[in-house]
Amino acid sequence: MNSHTCHYEYLDGNAAAGELSNIFTMDVTAAKGQCAHCGATKRFAEAHVYMQAPGIVARCAVCEHVILRFVTTRQRVFLDLRGMTCLILDTSQLIDSGQ
Amino acid sequence: MGIISRGFSGRRSAADAKLPPGQYLTTDFPVLSAGPTPHIPLDQWEFVIDDGTDILRRWNWKSFRDLPTETFTVDVHCVTRWSKLGTFWEGVSLDTILADVKTDASYAMARSYGDYTTNLPLKDLMNNQAWIAFRFDNKDLAPEHGGPARLLVPHLYLWKSAKWVRGVTLMHKDKPGFWESLGYHIYGDPWREQRYSGDE
Numbered sequence: 547m548n549s550h551t552c553h554y555e556y557l558d559g560n561a562a563a564g565e566l567s568n569i570f571t572m573d574v575t576a577a578k579g580q581c582a583h584c585g586a587t588k589r590f591a592e593a594h595v596y597m598q599a600p601g602i603v604a605r606c607a608v609c610e611h612v613i614l615r616f617v618t619t620r621q622r623v624f625l626d627l628r629g630m631t632c633l634i635l636d637t638s639q640l641i642d643s644g645q
Numbered sequence: 646m647g648i649i650s651r652g653f654s655g656r657r658s659a660a661d662a663k664l665p666p667g668q669y670l671t672t673d674f675p676v677l678s679a680g681p682t683p684h685i686p687l688d689q690w691e692f693v694i695d696d697g698t699d700i701l702r703r704w705n706w707k708s709f710r711d712l713p714t715e716t717f718t719v720d721v722h723c724v725t726r727w728s729k730l731g732t733f734w735e736g737v738s739l740d741t742i743l744a745d746v747k748t749d750a751s752y753a754m755a756r757s758y759g760d761y762t763t764n765l766p767l768k769d770l771m772n773n774q775a776w777i778a779f780r781f782d783n784k785d786l787a788p789e790h791g792g793p794a795r796l797l798v799p800h801l802y803l804w805k806s807a808k809w810v811r812g813v814t815l816m817h818k819d820k821p822g823f824w825e826s827l828g829y830h831i832y833g834d835p836w837r838e839q840r841y842s843g844d845e
């Protein structure tokens with residue numbers, strides 16, 4: 547990566563899918579989250595995700611405030627969701643497949 | 646036939662380089678970022694020392710650049726395991742910044758444009774160990790590397806060297822910053838491999 551010509555800033559929420567699937571049984575990227583700062587409710591897949599950092603930082607696509615932080619240390623995972631007032635997961639698929 | 650002692654070469658190659666445990670050598674300068682890169686016009690930039698209640702000192706870009714500067718060459722160590730040796734900077738020593746500040750605080754929280762924070766003992770900002778750097782490799786510090794100015798505390802992991810620094814809050818009690826509150830070590834000495842909270 548040449549620091550003078552191209553450096554991406556963020557990826558979309560799908561970039562965090564792999565890491566988050568280690569702790570959530572459901573697909574969080576399909577979930578909707580409400581930003582605690584501006585109140586916008588968006589699919590997590592639309593979040594701006596910063597991966598080139600000591601952890602994963604997801605930011606609201608509207609106001610850029612942090613909605614999720616995720617750090618994997620040697621034997622622990624740290625998850626900070628205080629930037630989201632609500633995370634709404636769609637269980638309809640689970641119920642359908644259970645019938 | 647001569648035997649050349651490496652000790653006399655005066656230059657470090659990758660092979661001789663002594664790195665902190667768990668680090669590898671890189672020659673480029675990876676850009677790490679937890680958020681959008683702020684672009685701060687110099688006429689709006691300021692740097693503030695406060696005690697959590699009152700502003701103790703304040704500089705704008707012009708008064709900051711009127712302070713005496715130093716050039717320095719240091720090794721930097723990122724907690725994501727890369728180390729870069731012999732980086733060349735210009736900046737203002739925190740000893741200069743803090744010279745007229747009367748305080749009995751023991752800790753400091755560096756604050757950045759973009760709302761990043763990182764905490765460290767105040768003594769780690771003193772005694773020629775920390776700078777507000779504004780030039781790297783003889784060029785103005787690029788925004789992706791923390792320009793117009795960043796904190797540089799090279800004896801600690803690089804997450805302590807807050808990019809886009811806008812001030813320091815002096816504190817009586819230590820308080821974790823952005824990464825320290827999410828599993829990273831409260832102090833972060835690379836030579837003791839203090840990466841994560843709980844590391845000795």
Ligand SMILES: [Zn+2]
Pocket residue numbers: 581582583584585586606607608609610611
């Ligand atoms: Zn928002």
